[in-house]
Amino acid sequence: MFKMLNPKRFYHAVGKHKFWEFIILAVFILFFYGPLCNMIMLAFADKYEVPNVLPQVWGIKWWQYIFQQKSLVTSMIQSFIIAIITSLLSMVICIPAAYSIARFKYPARKVFMFSFLLTNAFPKLGIYTSIAVLFYKYGLMGTYPGVIIIHLINSMMFMVWLPASAFRSVHRQQEEAARDVGAGPIRTFFKVTMPMAMPGISVATLYTFLASMEEAQGTMLVGMGRIQTMPVAMYGIILDSSAVQIGAVFAILLILPSVVMIFVMRKYIGPEAIAGGFKMK
Amino acid sequence: MSKRIKQLVVAYGMVLPAFLTVMLTVAYPIALAVVRSFRDQSTGAFTFSNYTFFFTTAAQFKNLVYTLFVVVMTVAIAIFVAYLLALYLRFSHSRISRTIGALYLLPRFVPAMCAVYAMITIIRDSGLINRIGLLFGKDIHLGLMYHAQGLIVMNLWFNIPFAAMMITAGLGAIPDSIIEGARDVGAGRFKVLTSMILPLSVKDVIIAATFVWMTNVGSFTTPYLMGGNSPKMLGIALFDQFNKYLSYNRAAALSVIMFLICAVSAGVYIYSNLKDTEWEMQ
Numbered sequence: 001m002f003k004m005l006n007p008k009r010f011y012h013a014v015g016k017h018k019f020w021e022f023i024i025l026a027v028f029i030l031f032f033y034g035p036l037c038n039m040i041m042l043a044f045a046d047k048y049e050v051p052n053v054l055p056q057v058w059g060i061k062w063w064q065y066i067f068q069q070k071s072l073v074t075s076m077i078q079s080f081i082i083a084i085i086t087s088l089l090s091m092v093i094c095i096p097a098a099y100s101i102a103r104f105k106y107p108a109r110k111v112f113m114f115s116f117l118l119t120n121a122f123p124k125l126g127i128y129t130s131i132a133v134l135f136y137k138y139g140l141m142g143t144y145p146g147v148i149i150i151h152l153i154n155s156m157m158f159m160v161w162l163p164a165s166a167f168r169s170v171h172r173q174q175e176e177a178a179r180d181v182g183a184g185p186i187r188t189f190f191k192v193t194m195p196m197a198m199p200g201i202s203v204a205t206l207y208t209f210l211a212s213m214e215e216a217q218g219t220m221l222v223g224m225g226r227i228q229t230m231p232v233a234m235y236g237i238i239l240d241s242s243a244v245q246i247g248a249v250f251a252i253l254l255i256l257p258s259v260v261m262i263f264v265m266r267k268y269i270g271p272e273a274i275a276g277g278f279k280m281k
Numbered sequence: 282m283s284k285r286i287k288q289l290v291v292a293y294g295m296v297l298p299a300f301l302t303v304m305l306t307v308a309y310p311i312a313l314a315v316v317r318s319f320r321d322q323s324t325g326a327f328t329f330s331n332y333t334f335f336f337t338t339a340a341q342f343k344n345l346v347y348t349l350f351v352v353v354m355t356v357a358i359a360i361f362v363a364y365l366l367a368l369y370l371r372f373s374h375s376r377i378s379r380t381i382g383a384l385y386l387l388p389r390f391v392p393a394m395c396a397v398y399a400m401i402t403i404i405r406d407s408g409l410i411n412r413i414g415l416l417f418g419k420d421i422h423l424g425l426m427y428h429a430q431g432l433i434v435m436n437l438w439f440n441i442p443f444a445a446m447m448i449t450a451g452l453g454a455i456p457d458s459i460i461e462g463a464r465d466v467g468a469g470r471f472k473v474l475t476s477m478i479l480p481l482s483v484k485d486v487i488i489a490a491t492f493v494w495m496t497n498v499g500s501f502t503t504p505y506l507m508g509g510n511s512p513k514m515l516g517i518a519l520f521d522q523f524n525k526y527l528s529y530n531r532a533a534a535l536s537v538i539m540f541l542i543c544a545v546s547a548g549v550y551i552y553s554n555l556k557d558t559e560w561e562m563q
Contacts, residue, residue: 021377024369028381032388032438035399038409042402053412097299104292112296114551115303120492121547122311123499125516126536129523130310133317153306160299214392217501217516221524234394238506244402251395258390269386275450278488 036255042248062245066253075233076253082144082229083212086151090208093152094159095201099189101160102167113164116157127153128218135222142226150218155208161278162207166200167193199268206261207274213257230254311536318534331534340511347512349542351429352497355436360490362437363444368478370445371452382449388442393502400435401426401507427509435503440496444489451485452478484553491550495543515539 011019042048043062045055066072101113119127128150132141140146170193178188194201216231223232234254237247262269321328335341370382388396403409404425414421425431455478463473504514513521515535522532 021373021375025377025381028384032385032442034409035396035403035438036391038402039395039399050407051412051415053409053416093299093302096295100292100295104288106289106292109296112300115300115308117547117551118303118311119307121495121540121543122307123495123516123519123536123539123543125499125501125519126314126539127307127311129519129529129532129536130314131306132523133529134310134313149306152302156299156303210390210392214394216394217505217520221520231392231394234398235505238394238398238401247398248402251392251398254392255395258392262387262390271386271446271450271453274386274389275447275485278447278492 039248039251042245043252045245048245062243062249066246066249071228072233072250075228075230078227079213079229079231082147082151082227083209085144086148086155086212087205087209089148090152090155090159091201091205094156094204095163098160098163099167099193102164103172113161116160119153119157124154125217125221128221132222141222142224144227146222147219147227147229150222151212151215154215154218155204155211158207158211158278159204162204163197163201166197169200170196202265203268203274206265206269210258210261214254311540314533314536317530318537320530322528322530331531332538334531335535335538341518343512344515344518345538347429348498348515351432351436351514352494352542354429354433355440355497356490356493358433359437359440359444359493360486363441363448363489364486366441366445367448367452368474370449371455385442385445388438389446393439394506396438397435397503397506400438404431404434426507431507432503432514435507436497436500439503440493444493447489447492448482448485451482455481487549487553491546494546498539498542 010022014022041055044058044060046059046061047057048055097112101109131150131153135141135146140149174196175188175192178192179185183191213229214231215229216235219227219229220232220235223229225232230250231254234247234250237250318331319327319329321330335345366381366385370378370385401408404423405411406422406426410423411421423431425434460473460477463477468476499516499519500514501516501520504517505520508514508517515538519532519535519539522528522535
């Protein structure tokens with residue numbers, strides 16, 4: 001076993017091709033997962049002073065600390081409320097639009113389609129500052145509706161394009177068959193089209209939810225400190241934290257929803273599904 | 282005919298709520314911002330000074346050059362590495378390639394600031410790499426924090442998986458049969474790559490590059506947490522103009538400048554999409 005630790009022996013043992021594959025894997029894991037693993041380790045380090053690579057004392061002291069901070073717990077609740085409202089609102093507004101773009105032919109359809117690119121083509125912070133000037137005027141700064149509008153804008157392109165490509169892949173003949181046996185248009189949509197497009201819709205909704213959970217810059221700007229979501233609280237923790245562990249614990253709490261959601265929806269999430277949200281095929 | 286009209290009413294009725302939302306919450310504020318960017322903050326008179334400010338002030342111009350440098354480096358390296366990774370994921374069927382295929386999607390879903398924070402715990406002066414160095418008696422200072430290289434490394438962390446995912450999706454659409462066909466008539470690996478795979482995937486590369494470019498021009502979280510004070514990324518400069526100096530007109534002008542930088546790539550993107558005849562407007 002330990003003979004393998006000698007790179008030369010390892011190279012000759014597994015062959016040239018495998019050797020380079022292992023190198024790729026090692027670099028990949030170290031670069032993309034090394035930082036995350038280190039952070040998980042830090043979250044369970046009660047004591048972690050400079051020359052030590054591993055914590056001197058392990059424990060859950062900092063987890064207890066986080067859950068005793070009332071403001072941090074409130075920020076978690078606020079994050080969830082805002083993310084749920086944003087996802088629901090986004091579904092109600094965007095899915096009909098996606099269906100319309102996918103199924104009907106009418107003048108200026110491409111104009112509608114590209115209008116959603118605007119939310120991603122203009123620099124986010126530019127949009128936020130431009131909106132903030134209006135929000136000041138209408139008293140939306142530091143309010144829930146204001147923050148939710150910001151979160152909604154973020155996900156609209158994805159929420160229209162991805163379901164649109166899902167709807168387009170449902171064969172029209174299947175809808176027609178349902179209509180032939182007497183189903184009305186609304187029933188056809190909910191019983192035939194919608195279930196078949198569900199993978200696309202759920203990935204888009206998941207994306208919207210997670211994007212809302214992690215939105216920070218716009219919430220910070222428009223929320224004015226009155227609306228403290230988890231990411232906004234995290235900025236504060238990172239920039240003036242006394243102990244590196246507080247940030248680590250909080251970051252894990254912030255990642256947790258993503259991990260759970262990805263696990264639940266792992267069947268639907270793949271390169272093809274996600275890529276569909278970024279192009280108009 | 283009346284059926285057609287009914288259909289149009291339904292179609293527009295479904296698309297308009299979303300369209301109007303975008304117009305009201307994005308297009309309208311942007312239009313106002315463009316107008317504001319040509320106005321003097323105190324007098325309201327027409328002026329170009331909000332724009333010239335960012336090109337004639339040394340510090341501001343440095344920010345612009347700095348941002349372009351970081352973004353161009355990020356796009357170039359991310360697309361290059363992502364393409365290699367995507368080729369590997371598409372054409373290798375080993376266990377290792379499948380492992381990477383399952384693992385490379387997660388970074389897309391990790392909240393930006395968590396990833397940045399995790400990276401900071403590694404590269405800061407008392408971070409993991411420094412501590413491991415001390416074990417071997419070396420005091421390593423990477424000097425990545427508060428420097429362009431650090432920002433680029435972090436941007437690569439975010440954008441390589443994203444670009445690789447977009448390109449893998451494109452490569453997945455190339456059937457094995459046509460590649461085998463080319464190999465059968467004697468095309469070498471390199472020839473297959475340059476004259477088949479590259480042309481067939483160039484559109485996905487453009488899409489990936491466009492989004493990497495657009496998200497990085499206005500990036501905020503990474504430079505906010507890792508970037509230095511001078512020069513700054515434009516996203517931070519914009520935030521300062523708005524939040525610190527309360528000069529909304531200059532902030533508007535800077536947004537427009539950043540938009541124009543993004544528009545270069547958005548233009549390429551829309552052009553490459555319009556060439557697509559698959560579902561042209563009737």
